[in-house]
Amino acid sequence: xxxxxxxxxxxxxxxxxxxxxxxxxxxxxxxxxxxxxxxxxxxxxxxxxxxxxxxxxxxxxxxxxxxxxxxxxxxxxxxxxxxxxxxxxxxxxxxxxxxxxxxxxxxxxxxxxxxxxxxxxxxxxxxxxxxxxxxxxxxxxxxxxxxxxxxxxxxxxxxxxxxxxxxxxxxxxxxxxxxxxxxxxxxxxxxxxxxxxxxxxxxxxxxxxxxxxxxxxxxxxxxxxxxxxxxxxxxxxxxxxxxxxxxxxxxxxxxxxxxxxxxxxxxxxxxxxxxxxxxxxxxxxxxxxxxxxxxxxxxxxxxxxxxxxxxxxxxxxxxxxxxxxxxxxxxx
Amino acid sequence: xxxxxxxxxxxxxxxxxxxxxxxxxxxxxxxxxxxxxxxxxxxxxxxxxxxxxxxxxxxxxxxxxxxxxxxxxxxxxxxxxxxxxxxxxxxxxxxxxxxxxxxxxxxxxxxxxxxxxxxxxxxxxxxxxxxxxxxxxxxxxxxxxxxxxxxxxxxxxxxxxxxxxxxxxxxxxxxxxxxxxxxxxxxxxxxxxxxxxxxxxxxxxxxxxxxxxxxxxxxxxxxxxxxxxxxxxxxxxxxxxxxxxxxxxxxxxxxxxxxxxxxxxxxxxxxxxxxxxxxxxxxxxxxxxxxxxxxxxxxxxxxxxxxxxxxxxxxxxxxxxxxxxxxxxxxxxxxxxxxxxxxxxxxxxxxxxxxxxxxxxxxxxxx
Numbered sequence: 191x192x193x194x195x196x197x198x199x200x201x202x203x204x205x206x207x208x209x210x211x212x213x214x215x216x217x218x219x220x221x222x223x224x225x226x227x228x229x230x231x232x233x234x235x236x237x238x239x240x241x242x243x244x245x246x247x248x249x250x251x252x253x254x255x256x257x258x259x260x261x262x263x264x265x266x267x268x269x270x271x272x273x274x275x276x277x278x279x280x281x282x283x284x285x286x287x288x289x290x291x292x293x294x295x296x297x298x299x300x301x302x303x304x305x306x307x308x309x310x311x312x313x314x315x316x317x318x319x320x321x322x323x324x325x326x327x328x329x330x331x332x333x334x335x336x337x338x339x340x341x342x343x344x345x346x347x348x349x350x351x352x353x354x355x356x357x358x359x360x361x362x363x364x365x366x367x368x369x370x371x372x373x374x375x376x377x378x379x380x381x382x383x384x385x386x387x388x389x390x391x392x393x394x395x396x397x398x399x400x401x402x403x404x405x406x407x408x409x410x411x412x413x414x415x416x417x418x419x420x421x422x423x424x425x426x427x428x429x430x431x432x433x434x435x436x437x438x439x440x441x442x443x444x445x446x447x448x449x450x451x452x453x454x455x456x457x458x459x460x461x462x463x464x465x466x467x468x469x470x471x472x473x474x475x476x477x478x479x480x481x482x483x484x485x486x487x488x489x490x491x492x493x494x495x496x497x498x499x500x501x502x503x504x505x506x507x508x509x510x511x512x513x514x515x516x517x518x519x520x521x522x
Numbered sequence: 523x524x525x526x527x528x529x530x531x532x533x534x535x536x537x538x539x540x541x542x543x544x545x546x547x548x549x550x551x552x553x554x555x556x557x558x559x560x561x562x563x564x565x566x567x568x569x570x571x572x573x574x575x576x577x578x579x580x581x582x583x584x585x586x587x588x589x590x591x592x593x594x595x596x597x598x599x600x601x602x603x604x605x606x607x608x609x610x611x612x613x614x615x616x617x618x619x620x621x622x623x624x625x626x627x628x629x630x631x632x633x634x635x636x637x638x639x640x641x642x643x644x645x646x647x648x649x650x651x652x653x654x655x656x657x658x659x660x661x662x663x664x665x666x667x668x669x670x671x672x673x674x675x676x677x678x679x680x681x682x683x684x685x686x687x688x689x690x691x692x693x694x695x696x697x698x699x700x701x702x703x704x705x706x707x708x709x710x711x712x713x714x715x716x717x718x719x720x721x722x723x724x725x726x727x728x729x730x731x732x733x734x735x736x737x738x739x740x741x742x743x744x745x746x747x748x749x750x751x752x753x754x755x756x757x758x759x760x761x762x763x764x765x766x767x768x769x770x771x772x773x774x775x776x777x778x779x780x781x782x783x784x785x786x787x788x789x790x791x792x793x794x795x796x797x798x799x800x801x802x803x804x805x806x807x808x809x810x811x812x813x814x815x816x817x818x819x820x821x822x823x824x825x826x827x828x829x830x831x832x833x834x835x836x837x838x839x840x841x842x843x844x845x846x847x848x849x850x851x852x853x854x855x856x857x858x859x860x861x862x863x864x865x866x867x868x869x870x871x872x873x874x875x876x877x878x879x880x881x882x883x884x885x886x887x888x889x
Contacts, residue, residue, distance in 0.1 A: 287797040288792055292835040294839075
């Protein structure tokens with residue numbers, strides 16, 4: 191039995207239930223790094239290459255946070271999660287592809303990394319192969335692995351269903367592992383706002399300095415692209431001349447396109463990280479599409495190491511004020 | 523059609539020939555200048571990499587000069603460059619500029635799309651199929667000759683006695699190539715150019731440092747994007763070896779990819795390939811340069827270039843383990859020539875001191 195550490199960032203927000211269940215049913219102990227904080231960010235900034243974007247720096251920080259607490263750190267090399275795009279070549283951002291090697295080159299005294307290559311566009315059996323490699327590395331029998339994968343898949347499906355119902359990932363993770371769902375505010379929200387972007391930026395309250403809380407206090411209901419089933423997203427892909435090459439970017443963009451076409455959405459906020467490579471394309475594309483598709487209000491918020499709460503609050507309040515004026519103008 | 527294309531080093535000579543001889547008008551893109559960059563920066567996304575911004579500016583300039591079509595390359599990711607032409611098209615449309623951008627995707631990924639675009643360019647030109655193929659061949663020969671001459675100039679320049687003579691001779695040779703219209707003419711022009719370059723007055727007593735240049739293809743190939751770094755190094759008396767040439771790149775990426783040797787070199791440090799752009803190449807080539815006894819390596823990359831950031835974070839480890847100094851220059855619109863020059867001079871000083879110490883047998887200089 192080993193203790194396996196999982197960094198609380200990047201793919202954590204969408205795949206954690208699967209891996210926690212998988213490792214737990216093989217009899218291992220799963221430890222998650224502490225929620226993102228200034229200390230973790232500082233560690234990351236210290237360890238990572240200075241030109242990296244904030245999510246990559248945070249990842250370094252989270253891995254550093256696990257040192258000394260775990261036997262292995264689970265940092266799979268995420269290459270692709272589906273076969274998609276004009277050429278079937280969709281991958282994740284190149285930084286994800288090189289991430290385990292970046293960690294090894296930058297951080298000293300690393301515990302062993304489980305850096306199995308996850309390249310799901312290869313076919314249906316690929317996920318099982320990945321799990322088998324990891325399981326065998328940890329010394330599990332083939333039958334146990336098969337059972338663990340089945341259980342993990344079930345857990346992930348439950349999680350996914352909750353997301354489609356509009357539950358945010360952190361709450362859904364708690365709920366699928368025996369917690370209770372927080373009660374939903376039954377009042378009518380004043381606005382419906384879609385927040386799109388990468389899960390590790392959108393759902394990490396430290397990175398976006400509490401954007402969701404802010405919107406909630408302003409009585410706005412939040413929609414994100416994780417609440418949309420794959421089928422609806424795929425329909426949006428056809429609106430573009432060419433799809434992006436990156437999984438999370440495609441999801442954010444397709445999500446934004448979907449929400450643009452919905453009458454109940456008042457505005458769209460794109461949260462992006464400073465100097466994010468793919469987002470330089472995604473953000474402009476969203477902006478152009480928002481203009482072309484009837485001029486739905488669109489705002490992009492860029493976050494970095496120095497983002498302060500006051501700055502975000504001012505911009506969100508201004509955005510909502512604008513939505514309010516716009517509504518009044520339309521009513522008159 | 524009045525066709526233009528992105529400018530990348532001296533390759534425009536071959537592309538100009540190609541466009542003119544398949545029956546179209548050619549708008550030769552001007553060398554990227556301050557104006558190009560200003561235009562590009564104004565209309566590009568803030569964090570697009572510098573090649574995107576330079577191309578944006580170039581397209582706006584050629585639109586002013588009357589071009590109505592731009593031929594460029596596409597891509598299948600994960601480097602952003604494959605998405606450029608879509609974004610450029612969208613931004614130009616937003617600005618109200620009628621411009622048809624034809625982005626050629628790697629043919630093996632979508633043969634039909636490639637053929638469709640090729641046919642569009644060929645049919646609208648009105649030349650016969652035989653002639654079209656012949657022109658393509660000649661253009662390819664031209665590209666190869668240009669690369670040969672440029673490569674030769676890197677080895678001549680550090681020995682030149684009169685500063686700038688090599689560069690002037692190279693220009694003369696390129697002009698001759700520009701005039702050549704058949705495969706035989708090109709061979710003759712190349713030989714004559716090589717002869718002229720070899721006639722440059724040399725000081726053979728010099729002992730130039732050997733420096734490898736790695737990095738992202740556009741900023742490596744386009745001299746104005748890297749502030750004429752290769753000429754700068756040559757004139758400081760450094761023999762430059764460049765890892766990327768356009769002919770090598772096109773040959774590889776359109777038909778086959780025999781980059782296995784470079785990838786194999788990179789594997790102990792970066793166990794994934796490709797990661798887009800020239801990220802893995804940068805890692806592998808650093809290893810190769812170290813093994814071939816080069817004195818140092820300069821990595822050139824646009825600011826926020828994703829694959830090169832991955833490479834940059836891994837290279838210090840190679841630098842430590844294989845004992846080869848590496849200088850990384852991230853280039854953006856704020857980069858000034860003086861800044862580049864100062865850093866390069868300091869780096870070269872360091873390499874010289876290091877070599878001296880090594881030769882005296884005092885062992886490794888700890889950096």
